Amino acid sequence: MATFFENREIVVPGQLLAEGRYRSSFGTYVSADDEVFSALVGLAELRGNTVRVVPLHGVYIPREGDRVIGTITFVAGNNWKVDIGGPYGASLHANNALRKPYDDDISKYYDVGDVIAAEVATYDRTTGPYLSMKGRGLRKLKGGTIVEVSPAKIPRVIGRKGSMINMIKDKLDIQAMVGQNGRIWIRGGDLDSLQIAKKAFKMVAEQSHTKNLTDRVAQMIDEELAKLHENDENEETEETSALEDGEEVEDEEEMEEVNEE
Amino acid sequence: MSPGEEKPDYLINPEGLRLDGRRPDEMRPLELKVGDVIRNADGSASIKQGNTYIVAAIYGPRELHPRHLALPDRAYLRCNYRMTTFSVPDRKRPAPSRREREISMVIRNALEPALFLEEFPEAVIDVYIYVLQADGGTRCASINAASLALADAGVPMRSLVPSIAVGKADGTLLVDLGDMEDKYGGGDVPMAIIPHTESITLLQQDGSFTREELLEAMRMGINACKVLHERQKDAIKRAYVREPGDDDDEYEDDLEDDLGEAAIPGED
Numbered sequence: 001m002a003t004f005f006e007n008r009e010i011v012v013p014g015q016l017l018a019e020g021r022y023r024s025s026f027g028t029y030v031s032a033d034d035e036v037f038s039a040l041v042g043l044a045e046l047r048g049n050t051v052r053v054v055p056l057h058g059v060y061i062p063r064e065g066d067r068v069i070g071t072i073t074f075v076a077g078n079n080w081k082v083d084i085g086g087p088y089g090a091s092l093h094a095n096n097a098l099r100k101p102y103d104d105d106i107s108k109y110y111d112v113g114d115v116i117a118a119e120v121a122t123y124d125r126t127t128g129p130y131l132s133m134k135g136r137g138l139r140k141l142k143g144g145t146i147v148e149v150s151p152a153k154i155p156r157v158i159g160r161k162g163s164m165i166n167m168i169k170d171k172l173d174i175q176a177m178v179g180q181n182g183r184i185w186i187r188g189g190d191l192d193s194l195q196i197a198k199k200a201f202k203m204v205a206e207q208s209h210t211k212n213l214t215d216r217v218a219q220m221i222d223e224e225l226a227k228l229h230e231n232d233e234n235e236e237t238e239e240t241s242a243l244e245d246g247e248e249v250e251d252e253e254e255m256e257e258v259n260e261e
Numbered sequence: 262m263s264p265g266e267e268k269p270d271y272l273i274n275p276e277g278l279r280l281d282g283r284r285p286d287e288m289r290p291l292e293l294k295v296g297d298v299i300r301n302a303d304g305s306a307s308i309k310q311g312n313t314y315i316v317a318a319i320y321g322p323r324e325l326h327p328r329h330l331a332l333p334d335r336a337y338l339r340c341n342y343r344m345t346t347f348s349v350p351d352r353k354r355p356a357p358s359r360r361e362r363e364i365s366m367v368i369r370n371a372l373e374p375a376l377f378l379e380e381f382p383e384a385v386i387d388v389y390i391y392v393l394q395a396d397g398g399t400r401c402a403s404i405n406a407a408s409l410a411l412a413d414a415g416v417p418m419r420s421l422v423p424s425i426a427v428g429k430a431d432g433t434l435l436v437d438l439g440d441m442e443d444k445y446g447g448g449d450v451p452m453a454i455i456p457h458t459e460s461i462t463l464l465q466q467d468g469s470f471t472r473e474e475l476l477e478a479m480r481m482g483i484n485a486c487k488v489l490h491e492r493q494k495d496a497i498k499r500a501y502v503r504e505p506g507d508d509d510d511e512y513e514d515d516l517e518d519d520l521g522e523a524a525i526p527g528e529d
Contacts, residue, residue, distance in 0.1 A: 010497075010498055010501050010502065012412060012421065012493075012494050012497045012498065013375075013412050013417075013418040013419065013420055013421055014418070014419060014420025014421055014455070014456065014457060015494070016457065027417070029377070029417075029419065031458075037419070037420075037457075039377060039417040039418060039419065040412075040415060040417055040418075041412050041413065041415065041497055041501070055415050056415065056501060057303070057304065057413060057414060057415030058414075058415030058416075059303070059321070059322050059323070059415070061380075061381075086322075086323075087321065087322040087323050087324055087336075087381055087383075087384035087385075088324070088383075088384070089324065125382050126382075150415075152415060209501060
């Protein structure tokens with residue numbers, strides 16, 4: 001009975017993590033002699049007597065109950081085919097998405113190219129993932145933009161009890177929805193805050209294995225916002241007022257759409 | 262043989278040193294880089310082993326096209342080893358050669374036992390290996406680089422796979438053959454292992470060896486693989502260790518300094 005790593009140490013595939021009666025969890029495997037090895041490059045963690053490795057990279061592997069953000073790629077009878085990233089395409093049956101009775105032509109509701117938030121209803125290795133859209137907040141995502149990060153980084157993007165994502169949302173005054181498949185949908189605010197949000201998510205993804213990340217991301221956002229305000233003050237004196245009017249109108253439209261939902 | 266290249270009078274000089282001054286059991290200077298070699302790939306790595314320079318890129322696990330190749334119980338590992346036209350002194354013809362197809366297969370067979378392919382049924386993991394400069398030992402160097410790139414892509418695997426060739430010249434066993442030793446020596450034994458179980462995933466032989474020589478060559482090879490394995494582990498860890506608050510630029514500089522030291526050609 002011994003472990004051979006410090007908590008949250010970076011380990012590599014084939015590295016001996018523990019021997020004796022330890023339980024092997026995600027990212028690890030056990031040899032015939034009860035030795036636990038790492039199967040991934042990641043951060044090793046011991047919880048109780050369970051050893052696991054939090055990956056630093058990897059594709060999205062669906063799990064039941066995951067909330068994902070996908071793009072409709074095909075409308076087939078009463079099914080939609082949905083790209084959710086990773087090696088497997090998903091399907092969404094109209095019965096799991098719409099209230100009955102629904103029209104025969106389901107492309108009325110969601111069509112190719114639409115972005116949806118859905119939940120993985122069932123998945124095993126023999127059948128592809130099946131999605132469901134019955135649930136709170138599961139809907140078509142109108143407008144906005146999508147930032148893609150590695151699915152392995154999503155826990156860090158959310159943070160402990162949502163600390164990271166809520167901080168970014170509050171500071172920049174935007175809406176955001178995070179899918180377990182590594183896609184983050186953001187909308188609202190102005191273009192500049194969306195740009196800063198993108199930068200913030202990329203920063204989280206790149207430095208997910210370092211400490212005090214939330215504080216540093218917050219600091220980065222503050223600095224960027226400060227820069228923006230400086231620029232605004234300069235621009236206000238230089239730009240013509242006609243352009244500003246145009247921008248304001250656009251902003252109002254955007255607000256209305258948000259309020260509808 | 263390329264123009265201007267001549268068969269050397271001896272491969273081992275009277276002091277027992279090799280053409281580039283190495284001792285028989287000494288490896289060529291090694292330089293490994295993990296991640297950010299090919300930015301668009303899911304995982305990538307590069308290796309400089311002496312004058313051999315190879316990059317490897319991993320895509321996937323992803324959906325397999327054409328679909329009929331899909332395996333119902335595991336992922337399909339598709340290895341693609343290619344030599345660039347400028348990798349050798351004579352221009353290499355760009356068409357895929359018999360040799361390239363064979364080495365692709367050899368690499369796939371060497372890597373497959375180390376991977377948990379059964380976690381991704383019906384999918385494919387694409388391994389692209391490009392030889393930018395060939396100077397002997399490309400198949401072994403390719404396996405070294407590919408296993409690092411696979412780890413970088415987050416593909417679950419039992420172990421990294423270090424690989425090296427042991428050969429023979431003028432009656433002496435030599436570790437990590439260079440191009441000249443390969444061409445004019447008496448044979449070579451490329452091998453790849455899974456270090457902690459000492460399982461052998463690749464063992465080939467070219468030339469003739471006595472039973473004792475072969476056993477000794479394998480022993481030397483396994484030792485060299487273990488040294489290589491430590492370097493592989495270091496390379497991965499170095500790619501991720503980054504102090505909080507460090508600027509990206511500073512980090513890049515640190516990395517380059519590290520690599521520069523490891524790769525002084527012709528040292529000793």
